[in-house]
Amino acid sequence: MSGATRIDVHQHLLPPEFIEALERHGMGAWAPAAWSEEGALAMMDQNEIATGVLSLSMPGTHFGDDAEARVLTRKINERLAGLVKRRPNRFGMFASVPLPDIDGSLEAIREAYDDFSTDGVVLMAxxxxxYIGDPAFDPVMAELDRRAAIIYIHPTPLAGPPAPGxxxxxxxxxxDTTRAAINMVLQGVPRRFPNLKIILAHGGGFLPYAAxxxxxxxxxIDQKTSDADVLDGLSSFYFDTGLASSSTSLPSLLKFARPGHILFGTDWxxxxxxxxxxFTGSLDNFGDLDLSGHSAINRQNAEALFSRLAGLVS
Known part of the structure; x- marks a missing residue:
């Protein structure tokens, strides 16, 4: 392809407030090299990305204290909104919310949409x-549904210890992503909150392969649950190509996802x-996609989802 046209829905911001919080809570190793606007733009230009929709990555903004999480969430969302305001053609934002603090999350959603005009919200799986889909989080999902929100689901390490090595x-x-997707479907989230548009990171984890x-x-397990209803719920999600556009993963994703539901992503x-x-080259060289298929994944599917980004150029 020629020209910067892609919309990257899986790109992360690492603001200093977040780095400081990670270090304060003994999680400094969770952050890669420092983020900069210049570095982001250089990577985007190298890979023909017109716009990156930025989000905070794991573990989100809540480290155990509600008050601290509310302050951190506000600071990060303010920073993101300021960047998008300065460079609306190059950046978008998924606002953070301080789950499991329900009241704090509802206030963060109000601020994100009413004060910051966010493009969507990021939730940890x-x-x-x-897991997302748990009834405890229903007030947050209901408010997001009322706003017809785009939700980005990003994983975190599992609650248990990792396997040695x-x-x-x-x-x-x-x-983690796969569990969240299954839990949302079994809890009826797509059916009960039909206005939500939910994007799963990393091609949906194992979901397309195991659906x-x-x-x-x-x-x-539960004979009241029909195969067709579960498949319908699982296929209602959107999927990004971050680390999932190889010659072995793309066929499964393309076979399972609904038309228009695959979005370009990098995880940078x-x-x-x-x-x-x-992974970008693997996508570009995937021969089973024609020109229109490549264009859809690179930009058009995201334009249909994010109305603000439609027609913007770098």
Missing amino acids: SIRGT VHPILADVLL YRVATLANV PYCLDKTVTF
Whole structure:
């Protein structure tokens, strides 16, 4: 392709407030090299990305104290909104919310939409072992549904200890996303909150590959649950291509996702520049997609989802 046209829905901001919070809570190793606007733009230009929709990554803004989380959430969302205001054609934002603090999250949603004109909201797939879709989070989902929100679901390491010698980013985070997606469907989130548009990170984890297994076994476990209803719920999600556009993962994703539901993503800067280039090149060289298919994933599907970004150029 030629020209910067892609919309990257999986790109992260690492503001100083977040880095300080990670270090204060003994999680400094969770952050990659420092983020900068210049570095983001250089990576985007190298990979023909017109706009990056930025979000905070794991573990979100809540480290155990509601008051601290509310302040941190506000600071990060303010910073993101300021960046988008300065460069609306190059950046978008998924606002953070301080779950599991329900009242704080409802206020953060109000601020995000009413004060900051956010493009959507990022939610961690699980919060200390409680997964999105849990009824405890229904007030937040109901408010997001009222606003017809775009929700970005990003994983965190699993609540239990990792397998010795297997870093959580190799498999655990994929399972975290998959668990959240299954839980949302089994809890009826797509049916009860039909105005939500929910994007799953990293191609949905293991979901496209395992969807029919999930649907048929869910029916075995609970015969009131039909295969068709589970598959319909699982396929209602949107999926980004961050670390999921290889020659082995794309066929499963393309076969399972609904038309218009695959979006371009990089996972930068948690992915190094060379990793972004590898997966972007793998997508570009995937021969089973025609020109219109590439254009849809690179930009058009995101334009249909994010009305503000439609027609913007870098």
